Amino acid sequence: MLAPLIHILPLATIMRTRLMPVEGKIIAGVGQKVNPTDTVAEAVVGRKHLVIDVAQKLDIPQRDVARFIKVKKGQQVARGDLLAESQGLFGKEVTAPANGTIVATGSGKIVIETGGAVFQLQAGIPGVITQAIGLRGVVIRATGGVAQGVWGNGKLDYGIMHSVMESPEDVFEPARIDVSLRGMILLGGHVETQKVFQNAAELTVRGLVVSSLNPALLQAATQAPFPVLVLEGFGRRPMNTNAYKLLSTNVKRDVSLNAETPNRQNLVSRHEGNARPEIFIPLPVSQEPPEPREAETFAPGQLVRVVFLSKPGRQGTILQLRPMAALPNGIKTNSAEVRLENGEQILAPLTNLEVLG
C-alpha cells in the first residue's frame, strides 16, 4: 500500500512552488538567486467595482445611452470626471464617484474598477528560481533541513529561531515569551491558552512552531499576525522525537516558516500538492544533497509515526505487515506490527501510519 510520507530531514534539496492567488507579473527570472524576503512576483488583488446606472441617472432609455457616454473601456478616471451627459436645455451629467478604471460599458451602465492592493509574493526561502509558473508564481530550489507539520495558519515569515521548549512534552507557558525574544521565530510545545498568541503578538514575534494546539484556539491561531505551524495536531500531543531533535539543535539559525497551506474548507489547512506546512533551515553545502523521496510503499524496517486521534501519536519501526489483521477493537484492516521507541510492540492500521523520511 502507498504510504504517506512526512519529511523531517537534517539536510535535503527541496523544490517549492510559490503561487499568487491571481495572475500578475513575475519579477524574478529563472536562475536568479533569491532571499526569503525578496519579491518574486506581484499582482493587484481586492479590487471593487462601482456600477453606475447611466440610463437611470440621465432618465433616458437604455438603448439610447451609448451615444451619451464620454468614456471608453480601459480609460482611467478621477473622482468628478465626466462619464456621460445628455443634451438639451435641461441636459444632465453623470460624473465618476471615485478614482478608477472603466472596465465595462453597456446595458445603460458604466462599471468602474477601483481600489485594490498590490500583493507581493515573497520567495519565503533562500534559493534559486528554477521555473516560472505562468503569471502565477515560481519554483525555487533550496538546500537545508526541513520539518513538515500538519496545520498552518496561512502565513509565512523568516527569522532567527529560538526555543522556549524544555522537552517534547512541554506545554507552552505564555510567560516564557519575554522581550528578549522580540522579532524571533519561537519553537514551543503544546499551546493551551490564547495568552500565548497575545504575548507573541505584543512582542512582534515572527512566528510560532508548536507541537500541538487546543482546538478552541483555532480562531486565535488563524488570526495571529504571524505564521503558526502545528507539527502534531490538535489536543495535547508531544513533538515527535525526530522533529524535536532537528529543531532544538538548530536554534539561533535563520529559518523560513511557511504555514501557507491551502485551505479547502476555510476551516483547517491541510497538506495538498507538495505543500505541507513546514519549517526550513537553510544550510550551506558544497554539494547538493538529494531531493527527498516522494512516494513509497509500506515495508518492514521503515521508521513511522503512529497516529492516534484520541491520544498522542508515537514513533516506531515497522516489524512486519499484517494483511486484514483484527485490531483490539474488532475492526479488521491491513495493518503493521510496529515496535515503538520504548520497546512496546503494537498492531496499527496502515492508514494510521506516516513514513518519516
Add this chain to the structure above:
Amino acid sequence: MPASLIDGNSLLAVDVGAVTTRAAYFDVVEGQYRFIGMGHCPTTNIGATRNLVLGVQLAVENLQSLTGKQLIDEDGRLLIPSQPDGSGVDGMVTTFSVGAPIKTLVIGLLPEVSLKSIEKLAHATYARVVDSISLNDPRRLDEQVNAIIRHSPELVLIAGGVDGGASQSINNLIETVGLSAYLMPDGQRPAMLYAGNRALAGSIRAALSKIASELVICPNVRPALEVEALGPAQRELASLTTNIRQRQMPELDELRTLSGGIILPSAYAQGRMVRFLSSYYGGNKYVLSVDIGASSVSLAASFGEHLHLNVFPHFGLGEPLAGLLKHTTLDDIARWLPMEMPIETVRDYLYQKSLYPQYIPATREELFIEQAIARQNLLLSTHTMVQRLPGRYRNQGGLLPSFEPILAGGAVLTNAPSLGQKLLMLLDGLQPAGITTLVLDHNNLLSMLGVAAEVNSLLPVQVMDAGALAYLATVISPVSDAAYGTPIVRVKLIREDGTAMTSEVNMGNLQILPLDSGQTARLELRPLRNADVGLGPGRAGAVDVIGSSLGVVIDARGRPLRLPPNAAERIKLLKKWLKTVGG
C-alpha cells in the same frame, strides 16, 4: 444500452472517493453477472503522488492480486477490451466523490419558489452554496457584483419564472451574473446551468455562452408554480459537476476516456440506482439509500420515479469534521457514547480526524467516538432531508417516511466489527418509523451499480439478485406517545415449522425476536394504546419477515428517540442496547 450478456461481458467499475479509490470487477459466471472482487488504494490526490490515475492503477493492481485475473499489462496499461488469452476487461465505468465542495451561487426569482427549487438542485451534488440572489435581495447591484467576484463561484445555478411567465426580472438577474463573470479573470469564470423559463433559453445562451466557462440550458425546475421537476436538471448537473472536477483534476480526462465517457458523480449514480430499485421492487415501494462517506453524507430517497437526492458535504466523516461544531454541539455527539470520557477527547478527535480523514479507529474508545459522530451526522442529515421533502411524502412529527428497504453503505458502517453496531448506528441515526428492512451495502457497490447501469441494465439486477448486498434485519419501530415502560405492541412470530413465540414490548425497549438467517416467518403485530406499527394508528396486521443473525428487531425506544439527560443513566441504557444486539 446492452441488456444482454452477449453485449455486456466483463466490467471494471472504479470509484474515486475522497479517501479511498476502489476497483470492482464484474463478470458472467454460470450465465449470470456476479461481483467477483474489489481492490482498494488510498486516493492519490495529495502530496507528490497527486494524480488520481495512479490510485486507480494501484487499486486495479490490488484487485488483480486478489482475484488472480490479469487486468493490466506490463507497462501498467489497463487491458481493454479483454484479450484472447482471457486477460483484460471488456469495459470500464467510473464514479467519483473526491474534491472539495464546489463553490456554488444560486439565483432564483422568488425565495420560496424558484430559488428554493434551485437550492434543492444544488443540494443534489457536492456543492457548497456560497451566496444566493433573488428579486428580494436588498443589496445594490454593485454590492451583488462585488460579492459574486469575492466568492469566485465555480458554479452558478439559475432558475426563475414558470414556463411562459415573466421574463424581465430574470433578465435583470442574468445581467448581474453576466457582468460579474465578465469582470472575473478568464480562468476563474464559473460554469453555469440555467433551468428557468424555457422561453428565455435563446437570450440566456446569447448573454452567457461567451462568459461562462461552460453553459448548460436544461428544462425548467419549476415549469409551473405548483410543479417542481428536478430530474432532468439533475442529470445535466451531474455532467457539469464532472466537467468542473475535470478542470480541477485534469487526469479525470484519462479515466473518462478509459470509461468510454461513462463517468458520474458517486451521489448521482447512487440516486440513479435507488430510483431503479424503487421501480424494481414495485411501484409502491419507497426506497432510501444512505452513504456515510469521508467527504459527505448522501441520502437518496426514491418514491417510485421521484428521486430526492441530498448530499451533505458538511457531514462527511473526514475533512469536514473540523467544521462540524458549526452544525451541532459536542454534547449532542457525546450523548451517543456508551462509555465515560472527557468531552475534550471527542473534540480533539473531530479536529485531528479532519487532518487524517483516512484514519481507522485503533482503540475501542476511538471506535465509539467515530460511531457517535456517525450517528449524529446521520441524524442531522436525515432531519434536513425530511424537511426538504415535498409535503405529500412527509408525515406528522417530521419522522422519516416509511422506506422499504433502507440500503446503507460507507466505511464507518462496513468497518464496524459487529452487525449489532451497524444496526444501532442506523437505527439511532435514521430513526425509521413503522416496518422496514435494513440492507447493508458491505462492499459499497451501490454507486458503482448505478453507473454500470449506463452501459448494461442487466448487470445491476443480476449482481443484486446474487446477493451482493447483505440483508441486515427487519425492523419494526412503533410510534407511540405512551409513557416509558408501558406495553405498546404485542407480537407473535410464527415460524415456517409452526413454532411460535409471543412477546409484549414496552415503550422504551429494544427487543430481538430470534429468527435464524434464511428462515422466514409470519409476524403478527397488535398495537396497544393506539400505537402505530406502520399500519396506521392502532391498526393490527401481519407481515412476512426473513431472519438474520440479528433476528427480527422491535425498536420501541420511541420516535424521536430521546436519551436520558443524566449521563450515568444514559450510558447504562446505551450499553444495554448494545448488549441486546450482540455487542
